[in-house]
Amino acid sequence: MILLDRVTKTYNKTSVALDRVSLHVEPKEFVIIIGKSGAGKSTLLKLLTREERQTSGKIVVGGLDYDKLKDREIPLLRRKIGVVFQDFKLLPNKNVFENVAFALEIVGYGNREIQHTVPRVLDIVGLKDKAKRMPMELSGGERQRVAIARAIVRQPKILIADEPTGNLDPKHAWDVIKVLEKINRYGTTVLLTTHNIEIVNKLKRRVITIDGGKVASDRANAEYKR
Amino acid sequence: MNHKVITFFRIIKTGLQNFIRNATLAIAAIAVMVITLTIVLFSLIANATFANTVQQITDRIDVSVYLIDTVTVQQRDTLMNDLKGLGNVKSLEFVSKDQALELYKEQNKNNVDLLLAISQTDNPLPASVQIKPWDPNKIQEIKDYLEKEEIKKLQSDEPSYSGDRKEAIDKISAATKFFRQAGLVGVAVFAFVSMLIIFNTIRMAIFNRRDELTIMRLLGASNWYIRGPFVVETMIYGIISAAVSVALCNSLFVISASAFDASSLGLLDIQFANQYFADRFWNILGAQMGIGMLIGAASATIATRRYLKFKTTK
Numbered sequence: 290m291i292l293l294d295r296v297t298k299t300y301n302k303t304s305v306a307l308d309r310v311s312l313h314v315e316p317k318e319f320v321i322i323i324g325k326s327g328a329g330k331s332t333l334l335k336l337l338t339r340e341e342r343q344t345s346g347k348i349v350v351g352g353l354d355y356d357k358l359k360d361r362e363i364p365l366l367r368r369k370i371g372v373v374f375q376d377f378k379l380l381p382n383k384n385v386f387e388n389v390a391f392a393l394e395i396v397g398y399g400n401r402e403i404q405h406t407v408p409r410v411l412d413i414v415g416l417k418d419k420a421k422r423m424p425m426e427l428s429g430g431e432r433q434r435v436a437i438a439r440a441i442v443r444q445p446k447i448l449i450a451d452e453p454t455g456n457l458d459p460k461h462a463w464d465v466i467k468v469l470e471k472i473n474r475y476g477t478t479v480l481l482t483t484h485n486i487e488i489v490n491k492l493k494r495r496v497i498t499i500d501g502g503k504v505a506s507d508r509a510n511a512e513y514k515r
Numbered sequence: 516m517n518h519k520v521i522t523f524f525r526i527i528k529t530g531l532q533n534f535i536r537n538a539t540l541a542i543a544a545i546a547v548m549v550i551t552l553t554i555v556l557f558s559l560i561a562n563a564t565f566a567n568t569v570q571q572i573t574d575r576i577d578v579s580v581y582l583i584d585t586v587t588v589q590q591r592d593t594l595m596n597d598l599k600g601l602g603n604v605k606s607l608e609f610v611s612k613d614q615a616l617e618l619y620k621e622q623n624k625n626n627v628d629l630l631l632a633i634s635q636t637d638n639p640l641p642a643s644v645q646i647k648p649w650d651p652n653k654i655q656e657i658k659d660y661l662e663k664e665e666i667k668k669l670q671s672d673e674p675s676y677s678g679d680r681k682e683a684i685d686k687i688s689a690a691t692k693f694f695r696q697a698g699l700v701g702v703a704v705f706a707f708v709s710m711l712i713i714f715n716t717i718r719m720a721i722f723n724r725r726d727e728l729t730i731m732r733l734l735g736a737s738n739w740y741i742r743g744p745f746v747v748e749t750m751i752y753g754i755i756s757a758a759v760s761v762a763l764c765n766s767l768f769v770i771s772a773s774a775f776d777a778s779s780l781g782l783l784d785i786q787f788a789n790q791y792f793a794d795r796f797w798n799i800l801g802a803q804m805g806i807g808m809l810i811g812a813a814s815a816t817i818a819t820r821r822y823l824k825f826k827t828t829k
Contacts, residue, residue: 338733367735378730394525395736397518439734 290316290447290478291337296346298332298502306332308502309346314480316446319473321489322482323513324499330482333499334451337480338372339363351446368396371440371477375452377432379424379439385411386420389439396443406442414438414468430461437468447478454485462488486513522740530747537720541752544709544716548756548810549763551705552803556764558698559799564788565691572687578646578657581672584612586642590669598646601660603653608645615640641671710814713752717745717818728822742819749815753807761800768792 291314298307307329314320324330335341336348339355348355351369358366379388389410390403398406411417414434424432433453440448450469454462466481466488473479483489489496490512498505534541582591591609598604610618616638623629633639648654654676660666661674721728731741768789792799 340733361738364732364735364737367733372733378726378733380727380730391730392734395731395734395740397522397525399518399521 290314290318290351291480292347292349293333293336294347294349296336296343296348298329298336298341299344305502307336307343310499310502310504311346312497312504312507314478316478317473317476319470319479319492319494320481321492321494321496322480322499323484323486323489323496324482324505326484328499329502330499331451332502334372334449334480334482337447337449338370339366368443369445369447371437371443371445371448373433373436373440373448373450373453375455377424377429377436379432379435381424383424384420385416385422385424385427385435388424388435389442392439392442407438410438410442413441413471415464428461429457430464433457433461433465434468437465437472441472441477445477447480448472450479450481452482452484454483454488459487463491466492489513526740526743527747529744530751533720533724533744534748534751537716537723537748540716540719541748544713544749545752545756545759547705547709547712548752548807549759551702551709551810552756552760552807553763554698554701554705555806556760556799556803558695558702560764560788560792561694562691562698563791564784565687565694567787567791568784569687569691576648578648578654578661579675580644580646580661580670581641581674582643582669583671584641586669591644594666594669595644597660597666598644598657601656603648603650603656605647605649607647610643610645612638612640612642615642706810709810710817713749713811713814714818717749717815720745720748721819721822738823742816742823745815745819746812749811750808751811753809753811754804757800757803757807761796761803764792765796 291312293310293312295309295311296307297305297309299305310329310333322330322333332341336343336355337350339358343355350366353366380391383391386407389407393403393406408417408420411420414437416431416434416438419427419431424435427435433456437448437450437453440450448469453465453469457465462485469479469481470492493510493512495507495509496513497507580594582594595607595609598607616633619633619640620630646657648657658674658676661670728741768785771785771789
């Protein structure tokens with residue numbers, strides 16, 4: 290599903306964000322990526338969504354070779370990958386329903402399809418009764434679940450969550466993680482970056498540690514001391 | 516409905532919404548575009564009006580060749596055939612002695628003394644050939660022909676050229692040329708200025724909505740889905756500006772037509788300009804809207820281009 294082969298990203302000669310990173314993620318896997326700030330986690334995810342381009346190495350996602358990707362194909366790639374950000378990136382002037390519908394509107398879904406699909410996705414993230422609320426009226430955890438709903442509404446094969454719990458208290462953080470697990474059970478590959486060791490330990494999933502731009506460890510069912 | 520059709524209508528809808536939201540920002544852009552389009556319109560009408568004036572005066576210009584009374588029909592026919600063969604001759608008309616007298620009487624019908632005097636003599640007026648040239652600036656060929664010895668013999672008098680009129684035509688032609696060039700320069704300058712202002716308006720709109728646009732891009736909106744609404748928005752500027760500009764010209768004509776009741780104002784024939792404008796009202800409005808939308812769409816496309824570039828450098 291996701292294949293990185295000796296991927297290197299340098300911003301200039303002295304700063305190496307990623308150094309020959311190779312990894313392979315199977316379909317329907319739930320992978321946690323941990324590492325200190327500046328270790329290269331976000332760079333890795335940005336390469337996957339093609340916000341950045343690798344300096345060298347090979348990236349293949351869902352059969353798409355990123356080297357052969359043309360600019361006009363980048364939107365098509367992004368439609369296949371759902372992304373959740375630490376700062377939610379919701380539109381403040383749209384309500385919950387509209388924020389989720391937005392992801393469908395921009396790719397040309399009809400109004401009837403939108404009316405049909407959005408409530409079902411809001412149900413999955415547990416926000417069915419808050420469809421009319423504005424983002425400002427929601428808690429951080431709720432906002433992040435709206436963002437997740439928006440990321441999965443087009444049923445992507447891959448969901449990338451970049452520190453989705455970074456701004457949340459433990460209870461809300463766990464709500465968000467539970468939604469991610471649920472989505473994974475439905476068959477979506479989930480890539481999660483986090484600082485939160487407690488979440489890592491509770492999840493007992495494959496954990497990839499990035500340190501200094503390199504893969505420091507890659508272990509299944511990993512647990513860490515706090 | 517097809518996804519592309521839905522997207523097309525969404526782009527238009529979003530463009531309309533953005534236009535309403537950005538209305539205050541749009542005022543400057545629309546104002547300068549009104550000026551641009553008004554200059555375009557004025558140049559067009561002034562050009563047509565001057566051309567009309569030149570045409571009218573040109574039509575009146577002619578060369579008169581006066582013939583001696585003893586000229587034979589054969590000589591006359593030879594003369595006229597030769598003249599017909601010259602490139603610049605538009606039309607020829609033979610005016611006989613009798614016709615000349617009739618014309619003279621007609622022109623002086625209020626002058627009783629003159630009429631009396633002429634009735635008491637033999638017809639003193641010569642027969643003549645009236646030549647209308649295509650181009651009054653190129654009558655040298657005709658002149659040369661009439662200067663020939665054997666042709667000169669047939670003439671009772673020197674041919675008369677409407678020389679003063681030629682001068683007037685030269686002046687108007689020069690003025691027309693100047694106005695056309697000045698109009699072109701004005702149009703170019705103001706088109707450039709309005710593009711710059713629209714460009715900045717759109718940059719500002721992009722800046723105001725940068726979060727939304729970033730999210731759109733991350734969610735996989737195509738470039739045209741992002742750019743389209745801006746293009747629609749600026750095309751609305753064009754439509755409104757064209758309507759304002761044409762309305763402005765229209766009211767100007769209404770005012771000027773009543774203010775200058777006389778049909779002409781020196782070289783600028785207001786009546787003609789007014790008629791020209793009225794006859795082509797819908798074409799003019801359509802063309803103005805077309806130009807306005809083109810200017811708008813071009814500036815929006817350029818303004819969004821840099822923003823939409825993907826970071827594909829390694």
